[in-house]
Amino acid sequence: MGDLYQALADPTRRQILDELTERDGQTLFEICGRLATRHQITSSRQAISQHLDVLEAAGLIVTRRQGRYKFHHIDIRPLQTIAERWLRPESDRRCHEDQPDQRIRR
Template sequence: MADVYHALDDETRRLVLDELAASDGKTLFEICSLLTTRHGLGLTRQAISQHLGVLEAAGLVVTERRGRSKFHYFNPGPLAEITRRWPVDERTDR
């Protein structure tokens, strides 16, 4: 679970997850283009690739190779595990 928190600790990685959650199955080129055009980030492909590696190691991103292309998909499972660990009940003390 520490991997998930580490992955979510970075703004760029959260933006990558936002983009994949909005529309899954993007290549590295597509992710880089979206981060540049929508968010004004001028990071290199290598930097984005490293961020994707952290997200993949945490289980938040899964990949699929098709030919020479690698597609990235958002996996909400680790986030669901966090909510299962600390369920939020309705509070009456507010």
């Protein structure tokens, strides 16, 4: 299982997700073509393929083979866990305002 956050770190991978949001279920060649014409991305097919592998390992896309075509579908569910990780009611969040914690020394 790849790292979700690291998968999102690359701008090209984010634009791949943009492209799949606009038109889901594309093949590798389709994605390459549309990234080139609509997003000014000049990477090679292999580069895009490796990006898709990372996105799939992170659970952000699922693939479906059909003959010689491999369709890529976006799965946004992992994204919803991101904000939740640090989302916490303001009342519950303790803030140390006056003096720093002096208990830890070295």
